[in-house]
Amino acid sequence: MLEALAPQPADALLGLIKLYNADPRPEKIDLGVGVYRTATGATPVFKAIKAAEARLIATQDSKSYLGPEGDMGFVRALIPYVFGAGFDLSRVDGMQAPGGTGAVRLAIEVARRAGVRRIVMGTPSWPNHAQIVAASGMELVTFRHVTAEGTADLDALSAALAEAGPGDAVLLHGCCHNPSGVDYTCAQWDAIAPMIATRGVLPLLDLAYQGLGAGMEADAYGLRTVLAAVPEALVAYSCDKNFGLYRDRVGAFYAVTGDADALTRAMANGASIARASWSMPPDHGAAAVRLVLDDADMTQMWLAELDDMRNRMREVRDRLAAAQQVGTIPMAPLGIQNGLFSMLPLSSEQILALRTDHGIYMAGSGRINIAGLTSGNIDTFIDALRAVTV
Ligand SMILES: Cc1ncc(COP(=O)(O)O)c(C=O)c1O
Numbered sequence: 139m140l141e142a143l144a145p146q147p148a149d150a151l152l153g154l155i156k157l158y159n160a161d162p163r164p165e166k167i168d169l170g171v172g173v174y175r176t177a178t179g180a181t182p183v184f185k186a187i188k189a190a191e192a193r194l195i196a197t198q199d200s201k202s203y204l205g206p207e208g209d210m211g212f213v214r215a216l217i218p219y220v221f222g223a224g225f226d227l228s229r230v231d232g233m234q235a236p237g238g239t240g241a242v243r244l245a246i247e248v249a250r251r252a253g254v255r256r257i258v259m260g261t262p263s264w265p266n267h268a269q270i271v272a273a274s275g276m277e278l279v280t281f282r283h284v285t286a287e288g289t290a291d292l293d294a295l296s297a298a299l300a301e302a303g304p305g306d307a308v309l310l311h312g313c314c315h316n317p318s319g320v321d322y323t324c325a326q327w328d329a330i331a332p333m334i335a336t337r338g339v340l341p342l343l344d345l346a347y348q349g350l351g352a353g354m355e356a357d358a359y360g361l362r363t364v365l366a367a368v369p370e371a372l373v374a375y376s377c378d379k380n381f382g383l384y385r386d387r388v389g390a391f392y393a394v395t396g397d398a399d400a401l402t403r404a405m406a407n408g409a410s411i412a413r414a415s416w417s418m419p420p421d422h423g424a425a426a427v428r429l430v431l432d433d434a435d436m437t438q439m440w441l442a443e444l445d446d447m448r449n450r451m452r453e454v455r456d457r458l459a460a461a462q463q464v465g466t467i468p469m470a471p472l473g474i475q476n477g478l479f480s481m482l483p484l485s486s487e488q489i490l491a492l493r494t495d496h497g498i499y500m501a502g503s504g505r506i507n508i509a510g511l512t513s514g515n516i517d518t519f520i521d522a523l524r525a526v527t528v
Pocket of ligand 1: 240
C-alpha cells in the first residue's frame with residue numbers, strides 16, 4: 139500500500155539548516171531560519187516567559203484536559219492587544235490553537251464550512267498559506283503583493299477584490315509580511331477596508347508578528363481598520379514570535395461578527411475541527427502567556443523585551459538601507475520594510491555563490507532573516523552581496 143504514496147519535496151529550509159550546521163567556516167552567517175536572534179546570535183527565552191513559567195510550575199495543580207478551545211483565559215487576555223482596548227466584546231470570540239499555523243488552519247476550514255470556495259491572496263506569501271489552502275480543497279486566486287518599486291501593490295489587491303465577491307475570502311498579513319517585509323501603509327489599509335466591505339469578501343487576517351514591526355498598537359492598524367469596516371472576519375494569531383515561544387506552539391483563532399448566533403456557530407465549528415485534528419492545543423506556552431498578560435510587572439517586562447527586539451531589527455535595517463545600492467541590489471527599501479524578513483532580488487546562482495563562496499545561507503527565494511545580521515557580520519554580508527552582484 140504505502141509504496142503508492144507520492145514522494146514529497148524535502149523542506150528547503152530544513153535542508154538549509156543541515157547545510158549550515160555542516161559548514162565548518164566560523165564566519166558563516168545564517169539568514170535562513172525564521173526566528174529572532176539577538177546581537178550575539180542567540181534566540182533566548184524571554185525573561186517574562188521564564189518568570190511566568192516559574193510561577194506556572196509553582197501554582198499549576200492539575201494537567202487535566204481543558205477541551206478543544208484550550209486556555210480561554212489566554213484567548214481573552216490577548217483580545218485588547220489584538221482588537222484594541224475598546225473593542226466590542228460581544229462581536230468577538232476565540233479559541234486557542236497550536237501556533238499561528240493551527241490558527242490559519244482553523245480560519246481556512248471554518249471559512250470552507252461557511253461556504254467559502256476561493257481564497258484570494260497576494261504572492262509571494264508564507265509558503266504554508268498555499269499548502270493549507272490546497273489541503274482544504276479550496277481554489278487559490280493570487281495577485282501580486284509587491285510592486286517593481288518595492289511597495290505594497292494596492293492596485294493588484296483592488297483588481298483582485300474587484301473580481302471577488304461573496305463566497306470568496308481574502309487572506310491578508312496583518313503586519314511584517316513574510317517573506318517580503320513589505321506592509322500596506324496606513325493609507326492603503328484605509329482604502330482596503332471599504333473595498334473588502336463593498337465586495338462582501340470575508341477577510342482572513344493573519345497576525346503572526348505583532349510588535350515586531352512598528353509596535354503592538356501600530357502593527358494592529360490594518361486588522362482593526364478592516365474590522366471597523368466589515369460585518370465579519372476571521373483572525374489567526376501567533377504568539378510564537380512576539381513571546382519567543384516557537385516550539386511551544388502558541389496561537390489563537392478568533393471569529394468576529396455582530397451576529398451572536400453566527401459567533402456561536404463559528405466557535406462550535408472551530409472546536410469540532412480542532413477535535414478531529416489535534417483534539418486540544420498544547421497548554422504550557424499559552425498558560426505562560428496568560429500569566430504574563432495577567433500580571434502588570436510581567437507585562438511590562440515582556441513589552442520591554444519586545445521593544446528591544448524591534449529596535450535591534452530597526453538598527454540592522456537602517457544600516458542595510460544606508461548602503462543605498464550594493465551591486466545591483468537597491469538597499470534603501472529595506473529601511474522602510476518591517477519585521478524579521480526582507481527579500482533580495484538575487485538569482486539562484488547568486489544565492490548559491492553567497493553560500494559556497496561566502497558561507498552566507500538564505501532561502502532560495504532570496505528571503506533573508508534580518509535578525510541573522512549583527513554589528514559583527516553586517517559588513518561581511520554587504521561585501522559578499524557586492525561581490526556576487528557586480
Ligand atoms: C505569515 C505567517 N503566518 C503564520 C505563521 C505561523 O507561525 P507559528 O505556527 O510558528 O506560530 C507564520 C510563521 O512563520 C507566518 O510567517
